Amino acid sequence: MLKETTTKRVRLLVSCKDRAGIVSAISTFLYNHGANIVQSDQYSTDPIGGMFFMRIEFDLPPKKSSFEKLKEEFIEIAENFYLDWKMSLANQKKKMAIFVSKEDHCLMELLWKWKAGELNVDIPLVISNHTNNQQAVEAYGIPYHYIPVTKDTKQQSEQKAINLIKEANIDFSVLARYMQILSPTFVQAFPHQIINIHHSFLPAFIGANPYAKAFERGVKLIGATAHYVTNDLDEGPIIEQDVLRANHRYSTEQLRVAGRNVERITLARAVQWHINDQVIVYGNKTVVFS
Template sequence: MTDTIASLVDHACLIVHGPDQQGVVAEVAALVSRNNGNIISLDQYSTDPEGGDFFQRVVFHRPNLVAAMPEIEDDLQRTLSTFGMTWRLVDMSVPKRMAILASKSDHCLLDLLWRHRRGELAVTIPMVISNHTNVAEDVRTFGVPFFHVPSQEGPDKSQSEAEILRLLAGNVDFVVLARYMQVISNDFLEKVGVPVINIHHSFLPAFIGAGPYRKAKERGVKLIGATAHYVTEELDEGPIIEQDVVRVTHAETASDLQRRGADVERAVLSRAVLWHAQDRVIRHGNHTIVF
């Protein structure tokens, strides 16, 4: 269920993670209740009821949430530490700040900007950064700041990455690579300090790396796909958030696949962004739990 940010005043999202054990659901529910919260939705998952990892996402309504948050957080700290659980409490009326990095392709970028303007994504977009300038006017039409950071020549990208990091620093809660065609260095990943979501134009782990549509054509597959994932040090190996495919035939050229795939890419990326913005995606090792 998606809601506009405005309707989410006094709504909190609580994420709990830790070792599965008897009574933890009751404890969390009791905690919400004694803090005058009314549970709106509750999802949970355990990798193994006997000694596995437990994950929970609880959305609750609590009048005057902002004033009460410190108190609820204290209670969470006291209660859940005895269970060895970690937790995160989010005021759902505060949209996450999302930066978009793009290159020449506009399909994923524009789709996110449209959906944002329609109120479909629970985010603000403080900036779009691109190593090209062709999308600048479109971005600014949406009232979003555009910054041009040209790609550095050669394999060392440290200067251009440093400039991007300066722009992002303190201003964003997560970064989306909307068909950003530059490899991100591990150094960048460490310094950026917020989650980075990428859209890969294949059904991972098939066709890892460059030129996936060309590879798909060469292999003669009957479906092509796209994968949204968190970026980690290993290229195209990060935790998968969402995937989808579309049927193709022998008659379609590699450029047909590219055009058909663009529709899948923007759909998959927009779902991944929405779910991340709503704290529905929990990372666990190289996996995601998507509630």
């Protein structure tokens, strides 16, 4: 086994019932292993009986403790404080799958950012129930898998997608305007590993034709919501929301254009935060560290 010769940047996410001594125990543990904390954020819902959340980035020097050994020895701390935790190397790229249907604005935003080096991920595959975006995706050198979906073939189509995700060791998937409702079987196979963008400011205008509904209501704000997918349609833990202003002069089509702009920005931001291990899911909510 080759010895580590360079400093490793590590991220640690922690959630647990709040109690005295958590920060001290973790800080002391890292100090004893020669780690240098470069960023630390914490949040408590209530100091007495509430939940505690923490995100730490630290540098692990070579020739002190290997990353795997550090994780193994941290188990004792985790057990003492009943921690839910995740420790990962910052430079270890996650593998992201993208699902898309016909509309390409969210897909292209992710691909542009990935190509520019702004999204530190690998994209082993794109899956779609249409062929509209195949040429654009393959131009980036990314395999495009066309899996048509009908009422009669939905189960088989989802199983094909599940098999592709598992074969490619995908860490998380992004529904970049994928216009199919995923079955409970699919969702349960990848808990908190599927990010969706909804074309409204949830919980408003759920369902079909949101911009027509928004036009009828004379909305002054057009929004988008990025969230983790659960079995409850469009009700999973929200990662990010954003809005753009509108006015009475906006037509339904102008509202749709504004909506596409805010969708792509909101989704890309949520994906970035997920990649950077800035999100902790708790119940049906999220804690997002800046």
